[in-house]
Amino acid sequence: MKGYWIAHVTVHHPEKYRSYTDLAPAAFQQFNGQLLARGGRFTQLEGNEHQRNVIIEFPSFEQALNCYHSDSYQKAKVHRAGIATAQVVIVEGV
Structure with missing residues (x-):
């Protein structure tokens, strides 16, 4: 079954x-991830609103998880620290 990253992000310093x-x-490409949604128009119906919503599809739950824990993604993630607030969940598709 496919795996999906679902992220809700608020960017505090867009230029950084x-x-x-x-x-x-x-990193997403390395694990065959495909961006399905990144930013773009949205309507918040429930919960806390974030500036950006991201959905990335991976061939499997394991690949999605491996991508997150990979050296290449962790190197990128360091650049997000302190400049954006993110909630990231990985879910298995149906």
């Missing part, structure tokens, strides 16, 4: 956030 967005896609 680019260092994260420049590096992270390479």
